[in-house]
Structure formats: C-alpha cells, structure tokens
Amino acid sequence: MKSALIVRPVDSNGRIVIPKNLLTDIFKAKDDEKLTLEFFYNEDSIILKRFHPSCVFCDNREDLTDFKGAKICPECLKKLKSI
Numbered sequence: 862m863k864s865a866l867i868v869r870p871v872d873s874n875g876r877i878v879i880p881k882n883l884l885t886d887i888f889k890a891k892d893d894e895k896l897t898l899e900f901f902y903n904e905d906s907i908i909l910k911r912f913h914p915s916c917v918f919c920d921n922r923e924d925l926t927d928f929k930g931a932k933i934c935p936e937c938l939k940k941l942k943s944i
C-alpha cells in the first residue's frame with residue numbers, strides 16, 4: 862500500500878474529502894461517470910475500492926437485473942425461473 866502523502870481532516874459528521882485527481886488517477890473515473898466506492902476495513906485501516914455490481918449468485922457483471930436490490934445475471938435468473 863502506498864501513501865498518497867495527503868492528510869485531510871474528518872469533519873464532525875465523519876466525512877472527508879478525497880481529492881478528485883486522486884480518484885481520477887486511482888479509479889480511472891471519467892468526469893461524467895458516476896463513481897461508486899465500496900468500503901473494506903480491518904482493525905486499523907479502511908480501504909476503498911471501485912464498486913462493480915455483480916450477480917449475487919455467481920459474480921457475473923454482465924446484463925444484470927435488479928430484483929429487490931439484488932443483482933441477478935441472465936443465466937442465474939433463467940435457473941431461478943426453472944425451479
């Protein structure tokens with residue numbers, strides 16, 4: 862893990878501002894693209910990773926259908942319908 866040599870205060874609501882150029886460099890986000898991050902943590906660290914929605918059953922990321930907040934790929938949806 863590299864240090865970005867950036868120090869930012871945490872406000873009273875627990876928010877921090879992540880420099881836009883850092884997000885652009887790390888996540889290759891385009892200006893018009895909505896970037897969603899996923900938080901991972903252990904006892905003394907928080908790691909942010911770009912969130913990629915995937916099928917809850919097989920992790921496929923293509924052509925997902927949303928069902929009550931869960932993403933399901935066409936193949937798993939087909940299997941569910943045949944039950």
Ligand SMILES: [Zn+2]
Binds near residue numbers: 916918921934937938
């Ligand atoms: Zn699936």
